[in-house]
Amino acid sequence: MEKIMIVEDDMKIADFLSSYIEKYGYEVTIAKDFEHVLDTFREVQPSLLLLDINLPSYDGYYWCRQIRNESICPVIFISARTGEMDQVMALENGGDDFITKPFHPDIVMAKIRSQMRRAYGEYATKYKERVLVKEGLSLYPERLEISFKNEVTQLTKKESDIIESLLERYPRVAGRQDLLEKLWDDQVYVDENTLNVNITRVRNKFQEIGIENAVETVRGAGYRLRISWKEEKS
Incomplete structure (x- = not known):
């Protein structure tokens, strides 16, 4: 219903x-x-x-x-x-x-x-749903959902955008400034701590689907997705 x-x-x-x-x-x-x-x-x-x-x-x-x-x-x-x-x-x-x-x-x-x-319904835009897949990890931006090994969790729009950026750059580093500009491009200034808080939330979402230590902090550069660490919890 x-x-x-x-x-x-x-x-x-x-x-x-x-x-x-x-x-x-x-x-x-x-x-x-x-x-x-x-x-x-x-x-x-x-x-x-x-x-x-x-x-x-x-x-x-x-x-x-x-x-x-x-x-x-x-x-x-x-x-x-x-x-x-x-x-x-x-x-x-x-x-x-x-x-x-x-x-x-x-x-x-x-x-x-x-x-x-x-x-x-009948007037909904008909298009193939976007799915980003890397090594068994699937992100559904339109659903605000991420899944891995039959585990699924819901995301906020900001969390989805961060994960999308990490996946697009995988296995390279996603720069902090790039993330700030993509997520808050309508704001003149954003406290750096705001990004830190959202990264912590993203790490928690990865833990919910069984991936530990998924987001690595690269000092002075940004963040890198480490999907290869997924087997640690197997």
Whole structure:
């Protein structure tokens, strides 16, 4: 069953949408913790997200940007804001569509179905899925997934990009500056520690699929993938 996640702080609207959408065979989750929307998203893994803009703590634009770092699932903004700039901001921050309040539930369902078809169904782009394979290690960038010897784990978008860079340069070194520019090319300055933190997360993901010591630090240069070390855990 396809899952829809609703992030709306007006519980009357959220409950109304949930009841209406469920009638069409979808499984619906309403987010209740507005300070940890991304955690709920990771737990639910929805096929589509309905997202309000005006939320406690952080607005919908912020949460859409966080989600876009690790998922390409359709995001439909629902908001009482009617200005053209609000709709532009929604799309610029990663949204796929925009619905203004008050809305008719049939319009919401039509837009949900449209986005589902484009993302997963008859209108989805037909192309061969990209897979990077080196010595039995397989990365699926579109799925944000990596596998090795029947072990599979999910990745964030940043983790997938790092692993892709390491695989593309394997067995050569991927330079630190190259990784920084590829992963954060939209930012003027990124703390070096940010890359270190993401490399640590990548190492943990390799451990989850049974590969120890997969990412070697090459002092003064960058990082190198050592898939040949995979047999250490066999």
